[in-house]
Amino acid sequence: MSTRVAVVGLGGIGQMQSDVFASEADSELVAAVDRNEAKRDAVASRLGCRTYASVDDMLANEQVDLVSVCTAGFEQGGAHLEPTMKALAAGAHVLVEKPVSNDIAEARTMVDEAKRQGLVLATNLNHRFVHPARRLKEWIDAGEIGEPLLVAFNLWVANPVDETPYFQLRELHSHSFDILRHFAGEIVELQAFVTKPTSRSSTWSSCSINLRFASGAVGSLHGSYDMTTSHPFERFEIAGSKGRAVLDNVYERLTLMRHDSEDTTVVQNPILGGIDGFYHSLRFRIRQLLDEIRTGAPISASGDDGLRALELIESAIASIQTGEVVACAPQT
DSSP, X not given: OOEEEEEEOOSHHHHHHHHHHHHOTTEEEEEEEOSOHHHHHHHHHHHOOEEESSHHHHHHHOOOSEXXXXXXXXXXXXXXXXXXXXXXXXXXXEEEESSSOSSHHHHHHHHHHHHHHTOOEEEEOGGGGSHHHHHHHHHHHTTSSOSEEEEEEEEEOBOOOOSSTXXXXXXXXXXXXXXXXXXXXXXXXXXXXXXXOTTOSSOOOEEEEEEEETTSOEEEEEXXXXXXXXXXXXXXXXXXXXXXXXXXXXXXXXXXXXTTOSOEEEEEOOSSSSOOSHHHHHHHHHHHHHHHHHHTOOOSSBHHHHHHHHHHHHHHHHHHHHOSOEEOOOOO
């Protein structure tokens, strides 16, 4: 039986998610919610679903299994709490756009409520779901890298928003910390530095963060809103005692270099028939979630993962403010 889905928030991400849910064999888009009438009408015309101006109206009139929260709000996460809590109270699973929140306390409230209700709370951390990322995880788990020693992640894009000091950290780097944890394990210490061009007045738009992992590996995260996606913009690299692997631009190219061989193994995105943009990574993420809900499998990129990414972001902010190395091992 198809999962009945409602999408809340019809900005760019909400529009794409609506398209995905409407086209997947395992889901049925039954409703979309937005205060903007023109956006509602556009989705209704294109996809044939019912639309509502409020979450309350939608939940009063629809039986939904999953609500995807694509609202934005302050620092792109400030409007996630209310629709998430209402959906959970109605007995629906929730997929929440990253960042899960811009506020630690609100994020914990959402995670705790989902657990109390026995419902799924997942985070849209879509970068880990593409085929090259899956292959990389298989290689690491199979010991192809050996003991991890060095880890580096770069995420450089363009965003002119210049409103709050830590917008770049809170809005962008849920992806970064999720990828780092997914491939290299838990982060236990960090030290962060930030800068910005003279054209900006408020937002620290570029960062460099030193990392220590629970495994003993060390690494770095470099992020920026002062670059462009017209050129390579994302790169993950992990080096270990037996080999080194590099994942370029989310899905473009994955390379494995074993220390005992002069040959390399390359997974290249096909020119025809491969992934051709963000939309496809979103489709893979949603397809995985639908399968996990149907089968009862553990949730990948869970609410806990979204919360943990936010905890690391706030640790980075604390390091910037104090100039200190911050211990950030997860609380047990």
